[in-house]
Amino acid sequence: MTASIQMWDLGPSPNSKKVRLALGYKGLAHERKAVNPTDRAEIIAVSGQPLAPVIKHGDTVIFDSGAILRYLEANVKREPRLFSADYDTMAAIERWEQFAKVELTPPVGAVFGQFFSDKKDPKAAEEANRGYNAAARKLEAALAGREWLVGSTMTAADVVCASWVAQGVLGPKEIAWHPVQAYFASTLKLDPECRSVRGWYDRINRYDAALA
Numbered sequence: 001m002t003a004s005i006q007m008w009d010l011g012p013s014p015n016s017k018k019v020r021l022a023l024g025y026k027g028l029a030h031e032r033k034a035v036n037p038t039d040r041a042e043i044i045a046v047s048g049q050p051l052a053p054v055i056k057h058g059d060t061v062i063f064d065s066g067a068i069l070r071y072l073e074a075n076v077k078r079e080p081r082l083f084s085a086d087y088d089t090m091a092a093i094e095r096w097e098q099f100a101k102v103e104l105t106p107p108v109g110a111v112f113g114q115f116f117s118d119k120k121d122p123k124a125a126e127e128a129n130r131g132y133n134a135a136a137r138k139l140e141a142a143l144a145g146r147e148w149l150v151g152s153t154m155t156a157a158d159v160v161c162a163s164w165v166a167q168g169v170l171g172p173k174e175i176a177w178h179p180v181q182a183y184f185a186s187t188l189k190l191d192p193e194c195r196s197v198r199g200w201y202d203r204i205n206r207y208d209a210a211l212a
């Protein structure tokens with residue numbers, strides 16, 4: 001019997017989504033605590049830093065989404081696996097994590113920035129769509145004839161990339177969470193030609209407990 005898990009969750013954040021997907025995929029029961037975007041006192045008291053997500057497993061506190069995925073796999077529940085015992089598979093997963101950081105995070109981050117900026121710049125939104133869809137087309141090519149980015153099962157590569165792709169394919173429930181999500185729905189759109197990406201995303205997104 002594993003210790004209880006609490007997650008401090010910033011609903012619209014891709015990094016929080018990553019952890020919700022990992023918890024859902026591993027079938028780990030947990031309590032989600034909504035992070036107040038304007039008051040980080042609680043998350044700082046728990047973890048010593050202000051960024052979400054954070055988890056607490058028994059007395060152990062972990063922050064940083066990538067660290068949390070690794071902690072869950074190494075310490076809480078090994079199967080179903082998000083990582084691998086195989087060197088080449090680990091390298092491939094980590095390359096996709098890097099891809100998400102370098103190619104998906106900047107355009108999605110730019111749209112978050114636009115939402116919170118007093119001066120909306122239509123050119124910045126166009127640029128974000130270009131960057132996001134250029135990355136989506138690389139995912140589309142990688143998914144040709146296959147279900148998952150690495151190997152024959154879902155891995156952290158899929159979870160991490162899908163968490164950022166999410167912001168261009170939001171459903172009604174997510175759009176209702178916060179005005180930033182409605183802004184995304186009207187600003188950032190996955191190219192409809194990326195059909196494999198769409199199907200792949202839907203296969204992953206069913207593990208998001210916040211959408212159950």
Ligand SMILES: N[C@@H](CCC(=O)N[C@@H](CS)C(=O)NCC(=O)O)C(=O)O
Pocket residue numbers: 010013014015016037050051052053063064065066
């Ligand atoms: N490296 C961290 C980054 C966490 C992060 O940047 N969290 C953002 C949301 S995605 C946050 O809490 N930002 C402060 C804010 O939104 O006020 C991770 O992967 O978890």
